[in-house]
Amino acid sequence: MQIWTAFLLGFAGSAHCAGMCGPLALALPAGRGGRTTFVAGRSLYNTGRIITYALMGALFGSLGQGFAIAGLQRWVSLVLGALILIGLFVSPRFTRTLTLTRVVSWLKSALGKLLQRRTLSSLFGIGLLNGLLPCGLVYVACAGAATADNVLHGVEYMVAFGLGTLPMMLALSLVGQKLQFALRFKLQRLIPVSLAIVGTLLLLRGLALDIPYLSPKLSTSPDATGSCH
Numbered sequence: 439m440q441i442w443t444a445f446l447l448g449f450a451g452s453a454h455c456a457g458m459c460g461p462l463a464l465a466l467p468a469g470r471g472g473r474t475t476f477v478a479g480r481s482l483y484n485t486g487r488i489i490t491y492a493l494m495g496a497l498f499g500s501l502g503q504g505f506a507i508a509g510l511q512r513w514v515s516l517v518l519g520a521l522i523l524i525g526l527f528v529s530p531r532f533t534r535t536l537t538l539t540r541v542v543s544w545l546k547s548a549l550g551k552l553l554q555r556r557t558l559s560s561l562f563g564i565g566l567l568n569g570l571l572p573c574g575l576v577y578v579a580c581a582g583a584a585t586a587d588n589v590l591h592g593v594e595y596m597v598a599f600g601l602g603t604l605p606m607m608l609a610l611s612l613v614g615q616k617l618q619f620a621l622r623f624k625l626q627r628l629i630p631v632s633l634a635i636v637g638t639l640l641l642l643r644g645l646a647l648d649i650p651y652l653s654p655k656l657s658t659s660p661d662a663t664g665s666c667h
Contacts, residue, residue, distance in 0.1 A: 448602020486565020488600035499592015519640030
């Protein structure tokens with residue numbers, strides 16, 4: 439998968455992130471110290487999120503490497519691409535019922551405890567845990583990472599996704615309610631477009647049409663690997 443698709447997914451999807459994780463970003467404690475400490479704390483919070491995404495990339499990249507070795511990479515791409523495109527037509531309310539919020543109730547409890555502290559380390563910890571909260575866009579990014587042919591490419595894909603979400607989430611944590619809602623609305627409209635692009639590219643990758651970068655030829659025989667770039 440092309441790395442730019444991960445950044446696009448994160449950037450366009452950051453409006454969704456602002457809606458889902460915005461309350462948490464706005465609730466971040468100010469911490470002890472002046473403006474420099476305030477900015478450092480928000481930066482550490484977002485760094486924690488991206489580190490968690492990177493660890494997810496390593497996990498799903500390792501799965502992708504296993505799929506590639508087994509000669510299953512193209513079929514994984516086809517299935518994931520089809521699921522993403524089908525998901526565009528699924529009712530959002532149905533999607534929400536599939537969110538495993540109860541499974542991660544312990545995350546919310548841990549976040550609550552960290553929010554009561556006012557240290558830089560607690561803000562970093564909040565970011566780490568924030569990255570684990572259920573999110574459909576993160577799942578889509580993980581699907582892209584699962585089509586990588588090795589762990590490093592999986593990490594790169596998820597880091598690119600995290601960097602895509604950074605402008606919105608950093609701005610939200612810094613300026614809060616002052617962030618222009620018009621901008622968030624415009625980005626919100628890009629989410630279906632970015633999902634459609636990722637789903638289509640996954641399908642094209644799975645079809646293995648021997649088109650460089652867009653649809654490289656992926657062998658179905660074991661020990662053959664494709665490329666994430």
